[in-house]
Amino acid sequence: MDELSPDEIRKKTNIVEYVKSCGVALAPVSGGREYAGRCPFHDDESASFFVNPAKGLFHCFGCGAGGNLFSFIMRRQGVNFRQAMMIAMNRIGGLPPRTDSVLERLADYYHFCFGRSPRGREYLAGRGIMSEAVIRRFRIGLAPGGDRAVRALIDLGFDLIALRQAHVVNRHGRDAFFGRITVPLSQAGRVINIYGRSLSERYPHMYLPGHRGALFNADSIVPGEPAFICESILDCLTLVEHGFEHSASTFSANVTEESVHAIAAAHPGIVFIAFDGDDAGRRGAAALMAMLREKGVVSRSISIPDNADVNTFFLDDPDKAARSFRECARC
Ligand SMILES: [Zn+2]
Numbered sequence: 001m002d003e004l005s006p007d008e009i010r011k012k013t014n015i016v017e018y019v020k021s022c023g024v025a026l027a028p029v030s031g032g033r034e035y036a037g038r039c040p041f042h043d044d045e046s047a048s049f050f051v052n053p054a055k056g057l058f059h060c061f062g063c064g065a066g067g068n069l070f071s072f073i074m075r076r077q078g079v080n081f082r083q084a085m086m087i088a089m090n091r092i093g094g095l096p097p098r099t100d101s102v103l104e105r106l107a108d109y110y111h112f113c114f115g116r117s118p119r120g121r122e123y124l125a126g127r128g129i130m131s132e133a134v135i136r137r138f139r140i141g142l143a144p145g146g147d148r149a150v151r152a153l154i155d156l157g158f159d160l161i162a163l164r165q166a167h168v169v170n171r172h173g174r175d176a177f178f179g180r181i182t183v184p185l186s187q188a189g190r191v192i193n194i195y196g197r198s199l200s201e202r203y204p205h206m207y208l209p210g211h212r213g214a215l216f217n218a219d220s221i222v223p224g225e226p227a228f229i230c231e232s233i234l235d236c237l238t239l240v241e242h243g244f245e246h247s248a249s250t251f252s253a254n255v256t257e258e259s260v261h262a263i264a265a266a267h268p269g270i271v272f273i274a275f276d277g278d279d280a281g282r283r284g285a286a287a288l289m290a291m292l293r294e295k296g297v298v299s300r301s302i303s304i305p306d307n308a309d310v311n312t313f314f315l316d317d318p319d320k321a322a323r324s325f326r327e328c329a330r331c
Contacts, residue, residue, distance in 0.1 A: 006070065009088045015069045016053045018091065022076055026051060041065040041075060077152050078112035090157040102158055102166040103191040103208075107184035109152050110141025110177070110194075117142055120181050123199050127234060128315050129241050138217075138237060139184050143177035143196065150175055167208045168194075179203050183233055187213040195233050207251075214262035215248040222246060226329050227268035228302075229288070231275050235310035239274075242314060242322055244329065253284025255291065264295040271299035272328045276309040302328055 004012075016035050020026055026035040029050075039049035039060040048062035059066035065075065073084035114120045114135070120142035124130065134140070143149060150169055154160065163169040170176045180196035180203065192213055196206045217236050221227045228247040230236055239247035246268070250259045253275055263271060273288055275281035285301045292299045302324060304313055314321040 004089065006085060009085060009092070010056050010069050012092045013069055013088050014053065015056050015058065015072070016051050018069060018088075019051055019058065019072060021091075024049070039063060039065065073155075077155055078109065078116070079152075079156070083156060086157060087155045090155065101191070102153065102162055102168060103184065103194060105153060105156055105158070106149060106168055107139055107141060107182065107191050107194060109149055110143055110182040111139045112141075113144045113149075114140055114142040114181075117144070119199065123181060127238070127311055128318070129234075129237050131241055134237060134241050137240075140237075141182035141184075143175050143180050143182055145175075145178060147174050149177070167210075176208070177206070180206070183216075183237075185212050185216060187211075187218075197234065212251055214256075214258045215250060217248045218262050218266070220246050221248055221263060221266035221268050223267040224269050226270050226272060227263065227266070228272045228274055228325065228328075229263065230273075230310045231281060231284070232309065232311075235274065238311045238314050239325070242318075242325070244325055250284075250288075253280045255284060255288045257291070260288065260291040260295065263292065264297050268297070270328075271297055272302050272325075273299055274302040274304060274310050274325070277304035277306045277313075281309070300328070 016026060022040065024037050024040050026037040028034070029036045033052070033054065035051045035053070036047040037049050038044040038047055039062050041060060042063035042065070044062050049058065049060045051058045056068055057066065058072055069088060070081060070084040073079065073087050074081060077084070077087065079087065120140070124135070124140070150163060150173065153163055160169065168176050177194065177196040179200060180198050183195045183197070184191040185193040185195060192211055193208050198205050216233050217240070225246050228239055228244050230239065230247065230249045231253055232249055236247050236249040250256070271292060273285045275285040281304070289299045289301065304310065308316065
């Protein structure tokens with residue numbers, strides 16, 4: 001089945017049935033030679049969307065969208081050409097169910113959704129993170145509502161059991177990250193977990209159960225360079241946004257031995273610890289300094305204002321915050 005060409009896949013797939021299976025209602029017109037319905041790509045009041053099964057093409061007279069089966073899948077699912085072929089092959093029964101890299105594909109899908117909606121960008125801008133480079137580099141995503149992510153993964157050939165096992169589907173069959181900004185956590189180039197930062201107070205921030213890795217953005221710590229260690233992913237994104245490239249975060253003020261080991265093993269220059277300006281943060285920073293000292297790593301604590309964290313420090317007084325981090329980086 002692997003050897004099917006794109007043309008063969010197109011011939012074997014009924015484009016009318018495929019489009020209908022994506023929730024687009026189509027009715028025969030012109031004596032059944034064509035099918036028409038409301039366009040899924042724009043807010044269509046009339047039936048502007050036409051599919052011609054004999055030619056294998058679709059066209060919308062409202063928004064101008066058009067193309068063949070693959071263009072439809074690419075646009076509808078937010079996938080590239082190769083993935084569109086996989087989806088179509090999967091539909092005609094050509095592929096076994098997949099179990100690999102659910103998180104990798106999910107992270108890609110969320111990142112795609114982030115680009116399609118202003119919500120995620122508005123939220124991040126409110127936290128002072130606006131650069132495209134940061135959004136792209138950390139593959140920041142947005143989990144869309146309902147079961148859209150779940151359906152997209154199923155279309156890519158994953159089965160629901162694999163998705164449940166990865167805990168990306170909740171018990172109602174819905175996307176576990178619904179209503180959240182997403183940031184994939186990688187280790188050795190593989191996505192091993194995803195952080196979901198809730199857009200509203202109604203839902204908590206979350207991770208998937210299981211391992212998160214030693215540090216977020218661990219690869220940024222390099223031999224000889226000063227390193228900044230903060231408490232949260234948002235803090236780390238904030239530091240990178242402001243040009244402090246060698247920044248990583250532990251996942252809480254209670255630093256694990258694994259995190260300390262990862263910092264020491266990267267052989268940084270001085271380590272600057274920028275934990276929250278509260279009791280837990282100060283206690284955590286002191287503990288981390290002691291643990292690093294045991295491993296022969298020199299560290300200092302950066303003073304964060306009372307009840308602030310790195311992110312709110314930069315939001316409240318960006319010049320002062322940048323100055324205090326820059327002075328450290330120089331010393
Ligand atoms: Zn249209």
